[in-house]
Amino acid sequence: xxxxxxxxxxxxxxxxxxxxxxxxxxxxxxxxxxxxxxxxxxxxxxxxxxxxxxxxxxxxxxxxxxxxxxxxxxxxxxxxxxxxxxxxxxxxxxxxxxxxxxxxxxxxxxxxxxxxxxxxxxxxxxxxxxxxxxxxxxxxxxxxxxxxxxxxxxxxxxxxxxxxxxxxxxxxxxxxxxxxxxxxxxxxxxxxxxxxxxxxxxxxxxxxxxxxxxxxxxx
Amino acid sequence: xxxxxxxxxxxxxxxxxxxxxxxxxxxxxxxxxxxxxxxxxxxxxxxxxxxxxxxxxxxxxxxxxxxxxxxxxxxxxxxxxxxxxxxxxxxxxxxxxxxxxxxxxxxxxxxxxxxxxxxxxxxxxxxxxxxxxxxxxxxxxxxxxxxxxxxxxxxxxxxxxxxxxxxxxxxxxxxxxxxxxxxxxxxxxxxxxxxxxxxxxxxxxxxxxxxxxxxxxxx
DNA sequence: TTGAGAATACGCCGAATGGGGTATTTATTC
DNA sequence: GAATAAATACCCCATTCGGCGTATTCTCAA
Numbered sequence: 001x002x003x004x005x006x007x008x009x010x011x012x013x014x015x016x017x018x019x020x021x022x023x024x025x026x027x028x029x030x031x032x033x034x035x036x037x038x039x040x041x042x043x044x045x046x047x048x049x050x051x052x053x054x055x056x057x058x059x060x061x062x063x064x065x066x067x068x069x070x071x072x073x074x075x076x077x078x079x080x081x082x083x084x085x086x087x088x089x090x091x092x093x094x095x096x097x098x099x100x101x102x103x104x105x106x107x108x109x110x111x112x113x114x115x116x117x118x119x120x121x122x123x124x125x126x127x128x129x130x131x132x133x134x135x136x137x138x139x140x141x142x143x144x145x146x147x148x149x150x151x152x153x154x155x156x157x158x159x160x161x162x163x164x165x166x167x168x169x170x171x172x173x174x175x176x177x178x179x180x181x182x183x184x185x186x187x188x189x190x191x192x193x194x195x196x197x198x199x200x201x202x203x204x205x206x207x208x209x210x211x212x213x214x215x216x217x218x219x
Numbered sequence: 220x221x222x223x224x225x226x227x228x229x230x231x232x233x234x235x236x237x238x239x240x241x242x243x244x245x246x247x248x249x250x251x252x253x254x255x256x257x258x259x260x261x262x263x264x265x266x267x268x269x270x271x272x273x274x275x276x277x278x279x280x281x282x283x284x285x286x287x288x289x290x291x292x293x294x295x296x297x298x299x300x301x302x303x304x305x306x307x308x309x310x311x312x313x314x315x316x317x318x319x320x321x322x323x324x325x326x327x328x329x330x331x332x333x334x335x336x337x338x339x340x341x342x343x344x345x346x347x348x349x350x351x352x353x354x355x356x357x358x359x360x361x362x363x364x365x366x367x368x369x370x371x372x373x374x375x376x377x378x379x380x381x382x383x384x385x386x387x388x389x390x391x392x393x394x395x396x397x398x399x400x401x402x403x404x405x406x407x408x409x410x411x412x413x414x415x416x417x418x419x420x421x422x423x424x425x426x427x428x429x430x431x432x433x434x435x436x437x438x
Numbered sequence: 439t440t441g442a443g444a445a446t447a448c449g450c451c452g453a454a455t456g457g458g459g460t461a462t463t464t465a466t467t468c
Numbered sequence: 469g470a471a472t473a474a475a476t477a478c479c480c481c482a483t484t485c486g487g488c489g490t491a492t493t494c495t496c497a498a
Binding site: 158159160161183184186187189190191203204 | 449454
Binding site for chain 2: 454455
């Protein structure tokens with residue numbers, strides 16, 4: 001468990017080479033850290049960790065093949081000691097929550113500077129959780145249970161309801177969904193109405209727009 | 220018109236500070252170019268250009284306030300000599316086309332290396348157009364008129380139809396749209412049906428999903 | 439064991455959508 | 469000046485959606 005305090009190794013994971021290149025140069029400016037590898041998708045991350053030990057993975061969430069969330073989940077199963085610092089463009093509650101549930105140790109929004117990056121790296125390597133300050137309000141919105149303003153939104157959807165939302169988004173009618181799920185069309189209709197109520201949408205168009213914008217669907 | 224060949228000035232525009240920081244270090248590695256400013260949105264770009272002369276703007280497309288497409292359009296009206304090299308995560312035909320129509324001199328996908336960046340800068344500063352090689356197939360898809368496979372899609376929507384699609388996506392009914400546009404609800408319904416037909420969607424849910432996924436709406 | 443939430447199913451009924459037409463007016467283009 | 473496309477508006481009519489309820493069953497946690 002002895003760890004030299006001199007240099008801590010870092011794996012960069014992002015599908016954009018330009019971002020990797022820039023980040024590598026940035027990390028060079030941060031004392032005590034060294035980039036030891038690059039990955040362009042989740043599978044490359046997992047493969048790298050099978051042959052190498054790193055202190056931390058700086059992980060982009062939006063990656064092809066295997067995204068950052070699923071990668072983190074698998075990584076934490078096999079190598080729980082490796083820290084994961086998520087970096088993303090997305091600052092919505094749903095994404096943050098999923099990433100933290102997957103086991104991430106920190107969440108940085110890309111819209112931050114090198115100072116914050118340095119700070120975040122220090123914190124997660126000490127075993128603490130780091131979340132970009134500007135995401136605090138977003139977190140409060142969902143975590144505390146109650147909310148901030150009077151918006152009726154934010155995922156109170158059940159599993160079944162999510163399934164059905166996905167099918168609605170595919171353009172299926174209640175009838176077709178019922179057939180697929182071996183349910184009565186009336187049941188599907190009930191779900192549909194409950195969904196609209198929960199999310200505060202008044203018709204299908206608004207519903208689809210809402211779920212796509214808030215990434216409630218994995219598609 | 221005499222231009223020293225020694226150093227060409229570059230303005231970076233991206234809403235992600237981390238990306239700006241990294242990019243600045245990358246550009247430092249490219250001989251003959253110098254970063255003279257940073258902008259976090261379109262308005263900052265236009266403001267900067269009122270007081271400074273630059274050779275080229277490295278412009279992200281996804282920016283808050285004023286996005287890269289609209290910024291390019293305005294920039295080219297007032298300063299047509301300033302080159303615009305678009306940089307984006309988006310590699311879809313619609314976005315590329317819009318950006319080039321707006322007057323961009325090049326289009327780089329972020330998934331490229333420093334070598335390609337250097338090459339692109341050289342080309343656009345010589346007055347040529349540079350497009351990331353891997354986007355060639357995407358371009359062929361739309362430019363040539365006909366396409367690759369047998370997909371019935373790709374924006375045959377008229378201006379009025381786009382307006383109405385946007386309102387449908389807001390959750391407005393035919394009645395409400397008609398009131399807003401001073402039209403008969405019957406007319407709106409006709410447009411609606413034409414839209415569904417053109418895009419090959421069989422109901423509103425599929426329509427909204429389609430336009431959002433294909434970025435036919437600026438929202 | 440009592441209660442809450444989830445999933446199922448139904449009734450009634452008006453509003454909205456969508457599929458098939460046709461037609462007129464105005465622009466634009468050839 | 470004829471052809472074409474866009475925008476407008478209407479017809480008929482079936483299907484689907486959405487708002488208002490209620491009710492049963494099951495599971496899980498307090």
